[in-house]
Amino acid sequence: MQETLSNNIQNKIILITGATSGIGYALSEIYLKNNWIVIGLGRDKNKIRKFFIDYPDSFYFYQIDLNNFQNANKIFEEIFSKFKNINTFILNAGIYIPENFQNFKFINAQETFNVNVLSIYLIIEKIKSFFELTHSHTIAIISSVAGYRGLPRSILYGPSKSALINLAEALKIDLPKVNIKLINPGFVETPATSINKFKMPFLISAKKAAKIIFSKIYQNGFEISFPFPFNILIKFGRILPYRLYFKITKRISNKDEK
Template sequence: MITLITGATSGIGEELAKQYAALGDRVIACGRNEEKLAQLSGYNNIEACKFDATDVDAVKQATAHYEQFDRVILNAGNCEYINDARNFDSALFARVITTNLLSMGYCLDALLPKIKSGGQLVIVSSSVTYLPLPRSEAYGASKAGVSYLAKSLAVDLTDVDVSLVHPGFVKTPLTQKNDFPMPMAVTAEKAADYIIKGVSKRRKEIHFPYRFTLILKCLRVLPLPLWLKLAKGLSR
C-alpha cells in the first residue's frame, strides 16, 4: 500500500506516517520542514516529499514522479485566532483560509487523479465545525469549508472512498499555544490510532474522542440564540 500524508512533519500527520509505516505501508511523508522530513526518512518505509501545500505548482512538481497512491491523507493545516472581532484582521483570515482550505484544492488538483480506483481519500477537518466558538472566525470558517468540500467529494467521487475526520482537541505543538482549557484532549498517537482504525473500516466520518464529539453534536441541536448565549459565556 502506498499512503501519502500531507502535514507529516508534526502532530497527527507525523504519528500517522510512523504508524502506517509500522503497519508496512510505503509512506510518502509531505511537509515543509526539511529537518523533520530528514528525521522521518530515517524510518523504514518512509520517504520524504518536500513542498509547500499553498503553492499548487510546487505540489505538482514535487509529486509528478509518483504514478499512483492507494491512500491520500490531506492533513496539513494551521490555527490562528481572531482575538478582536471588532477590529477584524483580514490578513490573518486570508492566511488561515489559504493554509487550511485553498491548499486542499491545490493538493486535490495534483493528487486526486493519482488515487487508484477503489482507493481512499482522507480529509482532516476539525470538530470546531459543529458549533460557532469564540475567536474561531478564521479557523472555524476554514474548517467548515474543508468539511463541506469533503462531503461534496463523497457525493461526486464514484471510485474513491472519502473519509472526513473531525478531531476534538489533540495535544500537538500547534495546540500548545492555546490559552484555554482543552477538555478530553488526546495525544497525537491516540488521534492517529483513531484515524487509522476508522480509515480501515472506510468510515465516512471519523470523529473523536467520542464522548467529546457526541456532546458537541448534541449541543448543535440547540436553538442558535441559546447557543450564542452559552458561547458568549465561554469567551469571558
C-alpha cells in the same frame, strides 16, 4: 484488527500532508510501522529526520509550502508522476491562528484559507488528473469539530474547517465508489494547540489520535470524529437552536477570558 484491515490493501502507498508534526507525524509513524510506503510532505525536513534513519526504504519526503501554489503544483506533478500507485491520501496539513473580530488580520485569513482549504483543492485537482479513482482509493480530509459551528476566537480557523466538512460531503456525493473520509478531531496535543491558554477538554495525544484514525479509515462510514464523548457533546451543539447555542458559547467565552 487495524493491521488486518490495512493488510487487505494491495498498494500500500500513502501520501500525508503535514507529516512533519503533530497528527501527521504520528500517522506517518503508524503507517510506516505497518509496512506502508509513506510519502510525507511539509516545510521543515529537520522535524522528521528520525524517519529517514528508521525507514530509509519506505519513507519519502517532499518539501512543500502549501501557501505557495505555483511551487506546490510542480511538486505534486513530480510526486504523482513518480508514484502512480498511491492508495491513500491524507490531507492533514493545516494552520491554527486563534483570532477574533478585534484582532484578526486579513493576511492571516488568506494564509489560513490557502493552507487549510485551497491547497486541498489543488491536490484534488492533481489527483483527478493523475489517477483513475476507484473503490480502492481513500481520500481523507482532516477537518475539525471546530468546523461544526461558529466558536469564540475562531473567526479564521472555524470557517476554514467548516468549508472542509462541506467539501468532504460534496466529494462523497460526487465519488460514491471512492473511500472518502471526513476526519473531525477534538483537542489533540500538538504544537498547533500548545498556544491555547485555556484548559482543553478531553485533550488526547497525537499518537492516540493517529491510532483512532488508522483503526477506522478503512472501515465503513464517512466521518471519523473523536474523542468520545467530546465529539457527541459537540455534535449535540450542532442541533441547538441559535438562541440557546449563543447563550452557551457566550458563557464559555466569558469563562475562558477570566
